[in-house]
Amino acid sequence: MPEILTVSQVTLYIKRLLETDEALQQVWVCGEISNFTLHSSGHMYFTLKDEKARLRAVMFRRENQWLKFRPYNGLEVVVCGRIAVYPKNGEYQIYVDLMEAAGLGSLYLAFEQLKERLAHEGLFAPERKKPLPRLPRKIGVITSPTGAAVRDIIKIIRRRHPRVDILVIPAQVQGDTAPASLVAALQTAGSLPDLDVVIIGRGGGSAEELWAFNDEGVARAIAACPHPVISAVGHETDFTIADLVADLRAPTPSGAAELSVPEIGELRNRIKLCTDNLTALFSRLYARKRAQIDRLSFHPVLRHPDRLVLARRQQVDEGKEALVRRMQFVLQERRKDLEQKLAQLEMVSPLAVLNRGYSICYRDADGRVVREAAEVDPGEGLRITFRRGQIYARVETVKKDVTLWTKK
Amino acid sequence: MDEKITEKTFEEALARLETIIGELEKGELNLDESLKLFEEGIALARHCNAKLEEAQGKVELLLGIEGGAAKTVPFQPEEE
Incomplete structure (x- = not known):
């Protein structure tokens, strides 16, 4: 039992x-x-x-x-x-x-584990991201040469900038051999110095189809690529490790094409705008300087330089007048002065004495004025001057002692 | 100066051009300096335009690397 x-x-x-x-x-x-x-x-x-x-x-x-x-x-x-x-x-x-x-179950787990490991290593750090050139001349495209992705990328790049060169670097984008193929393509791209930017990606698919882009080797090859890398895997909602390592993540292959090149028309406009700006700025500057010159040259001083002289001339004239007036005044004063002096002189002048009936007697021989009778001798010539006229006389007698005022 | 400009990349030239415009916009420069910048700006704009048209617009498929050089063929993607 x-x-x-x-x-x-x-x-x-x-x-x-x-x-x-x-x-x-x-x-x-x-x-x-x-x-x-x-x-x-x-x-x-x-x-x-x-x-x-x-x-x-x-x-x-x-x-x-x-x-x-x-x-x-x-x-x-x-x-x-x-x-x-x-x-x-x-x-x-x-x-x-x-x-x-x-x-995704276990794939998701693997994804998370790899993501965490790479993040820890700093592979996703923003400071590792290489800036994209504003104007690439040649773009490398790592993808399947037969998919829709390559067609979209080429179409959009050509439309935006028909002069950019495109080099398609073929790679398998799904299946077991895809990671190794992508890594090889990335290494090839890295060895071509004339590439300015690399796009790596594929069109939409199931998570399993996109799985190569979550491969650790692919992630490390993207990180090691010397050129800036744009990832473009699947659709907007698909996030892969490649997206995290890439220098720029594009939501789709078409998006990557748009991010990789500027529109040539936009660039032409931009340059034209710059040129226009430059010309406008310069003509503004020119006009300003021109106006400055005009303003100065229309200044009254420059326009009527004679006014300056006129004003001065008036001053000169005024000065001259003042000078003349002054001179006249001075002369008048002098004249008055002189008349006064003359009057004084008149008073002491012998001529005045003559007016009063006196006369002056000169010795004819030497012209000396005779003051005393003793100064002449009989027979000597005399010249006697009156108020008007002269007479010539000869001395007859000399009486030395007779004085006009002494009584005899 | 011209030689230095032609050595510039598109980015450098455009950046310099924008700087020059900024400088001129400030209006703090004298006439001689402004003239000099203006001339440089025009040369830069010409250089930018030249750079813009420089590439040829080829689309190629890489066949492989032979002796360090890329071996390519012209590429035309299949139509839908």
């Missing part, structure tokens, strides 16, 4: 079996969330399912507080946790430590 076990015993046995299995102590599981409940305690209870199976799951508050997103029914997730048995319900379940949203 076989041994009869209680429910608890069986459950405990299963529990021990499961919980001592190494492989179940840390498992990564992907699946879709259903029956999600957030308990008031903060713990999360849900079921992970795929088409064929279900797995009960619990994520305690201690772990789920670090979640960057809020889980919901229908969301594809990747969780990491341990499998254990909950005896009360007779159920095994996964106790979740980590949860990431994903549509």
Whole structure:
């Protein structure tokens, strides 16, 4: 008779079996969330399912507080946790430590792991990004030469800037050999010094088809490329490791073509604008200087230089007049002065005496005035001057002692 | 000066041209300096235009590298 076990015993046995299995102590599981409940305690209870199976799951508050997103029914997730048995319900379940949203399951996990590693190495650092040249002369395009991507890229580059050279560097963009092919193409591109920028990419596809662009070797080859690299993988919503390493991420191959070259017309306009600006600025400057010259040359001083002379001439005239007036005054004064002097002179002049009836007697021999009778001798010639006229006389007698005023 | 301009890349020339316009816009320069900048600006604009038309617009497919040189053929993508 076989041994009869209680429910608890069986459950405990299963529990021990499961919980001592190494492989179940840390498992990564992907699946879709259903029956999600957030308990008031903060713990999360849900079921992970795929088409064929279900797995009960619990994520305690201690772990789920670090979640960057809020889980919901229908969301594809990747969780990491341990499998254990909950005896009360007779159920095994996964106790979740980590949860990431994903549509890709293990690929997603690999992606995240690589992303984290490369980020840690600094491969995505903004300061590593090379600036794109404003005007590339030759663009390398790493992609499949037969896809829609190459056609779109060429079409758009030609439309924007028909003079830019394009070199298509063929590479496989999906499948197991794609990473090695992309790496080789990147190395080739790096060895061509005349490339100014490199576009690497492919058109849209499933996550698996785009997977080569999440390859570590491809990421490192992009980082090592001496030319600026624009990534253009799939559609706007597809993010790959290549996008993170590239110097610039374009949402699509067409977008990469647009980012890689400026529109030639726009550039021509820009240069024309600059030239116009320059000419306008210069003519403004010229006009300003011209106006300055005009303003100065219309200054009254320069326009009527004779006015300056006129004013001076007036001054001269005025001065001259003053001078003449002054001279006349001075002369008049002098004349008055002279008349006065003459009058005085008149008073002492011998001529005045003559007027009063006196006469002057000169010795004719030497013209000396005779003051005393003794000064002449009889027979000597005399010249006597009157008020008017002279007479010549000869001395007859000399009486020396007779004085006019002495009584005889 | 001319030789230095023709050695400039498109970016350098355009940047310098924009700087010159900025300088002239400030209007702090005397006539001689302005004239000099104006001449340089015109030369730069000509250089930019020349650079713009410099490439030939070839589209090629790389076949391989032979002796360090790229071996290419003209490339015409397939129509849709």
